[in-house]
Amino acid sequence: MQTQARLDATLAALSDSTRRAILARLVEGEATVQELAAPFAISQPAISRHIRVLSDAGLIVQRVDGPRRPCRLAPGALSELDDYLAMLRRALEKNYARLDRLLAQETQDKDTL
Amino acid sequence: MSELTMVVEGERHVVVTRRFAASPERVYRAHMDPAIIQQFMLGPDGWSMPVCVHEGVVGGKMRYEWSDGQGNGFYLTGEILALDPPHRIVHVERMHLPDATPDNHVETTFVAEGDGTRMTLRMTLPDEATRKAMLATGMEHGMEASYARLEVTLAR
Numbered sequence: 001m002q003t004q005a006r007l008d009a010t011l012a013a014l015s016d017s018t019r020r021a022i023l024a025r026l027v028e029g030e031a032t033v034q035e036l037a038a039p040f041a042i043s044q045p046a047i048s049r050h051i052r053v054l055s056d057a058g059l060i061v062q063r064v065d066g067p068r069r070p071c072r073l074a075p076g077a078l079s080e081l082d083d084y085l086a087m088l089r090r091a092l093e094k095n096y097a098r099l100d101r102l103l104a105q106e107t108q109d110k111d112t113l
Numbered sequence: 114m115s116e117l118t119m120v121v122e123g124e125r126h127v128v129v130t131r132r133f134a135a136s137p138e139r140v141y142r143a144h145m146d147p148a149i150i151q152q153f154m155l156g157p158d159g160w161s162m163p164v165c166v167h168e169g170v171v172g173g174k175m176r177y178e179w180s181d182g183q184g185n186g187f188y189l190t191g192e193i194l195a196l197d198p199p200h201r202i203v204h205v206e207r208m209h210l211p212d213a214t215p216d217n218h219v220e221t222t223f224v225a226e227g228d229g230t231r232m233t234l235r236m237t238l239p240d241e242a243t244r245k246a247m248l249a250t251g252m253e254h255g256m257e258a259s260y261a262r263l264e265v266t267l268a269r
Contacts, residue, residue, distance in 0.1 A: 014121060085119060085127065088119070096117060098152065102143065103133060103134065103135040103139060103140070
């Protein structure tokens with residue numbers, strides 16, 4: 001998949017709270033579809049559809065283990081988005097720490113602003 | 114010092130919030146006054162903004178030029194779309210690296226919270242080409258791997 005399309009698929013997959021909860025669970029380690037379905041009041045086919053979306057987006061991978069299809073996070077799945085957001089966050093944190101200092105300074109100086 | 118929060122909303126938006134220990138009037142003005150913008154909107158350490166134009170009126174232009182002092186630089190141009198002082202600024206911007214990135218629509222709001230201000234920045238997430246170009250400017254240096262994705266993308 002093209003990187004652009006992959007980012008779109010990643011964001012679409014992450015736009016659903018059930019899918020985010022599934023990912024949060026998988027951060028702890030591999031889980032079967034049944035285990036993933038357990039906390040939710042929705043059917044196993046519905047969970048399977050969410051898993052399919054996550055899998056198509058390249059966020060998780062499934063392996064075959066007899067009758068079971070355990071899921072786990074795909075290595076580096078969120079790294080593109082992660083890298084971008086981490087960069088943005090870092091730049092903004094620096095900016096606003098500077099602004100904090102400017103605002104504090106001007107409180108001392110009284111109405112230079 | 115107040116913590117910055119960042120969440121992905123829908124498919125194309127990033128929402129950032131931050132609290133400041135100053136009134137909405139002062140935080141709003143800090144985002145409108147070139148002399149103040151030049152002192153804080155600098156990104157990573159080592160960069161400065163030798164040129165800052167912010168016309169401060171609806172339909173007015175913005176132009177920010179950054180330099181790392183070693184011959185590397187890039188700039189941003191934008192237009193102010195709506196102003197509701199001291200609570201809201203809407204503008205559109207794009208980076209020139211030197212090719213222009215797609216337009217990024219940004220709505221910034223300032224709401225009084227106690228004796229301070231809660232600022233919310235809602236922006237359109239740049240596409241792959243934009244991010245690639247941004248990364249190419251060297252802004253990624255010093256970026257650390259983090260567990261940010263857990264708070265950012267899995268929260269809620």
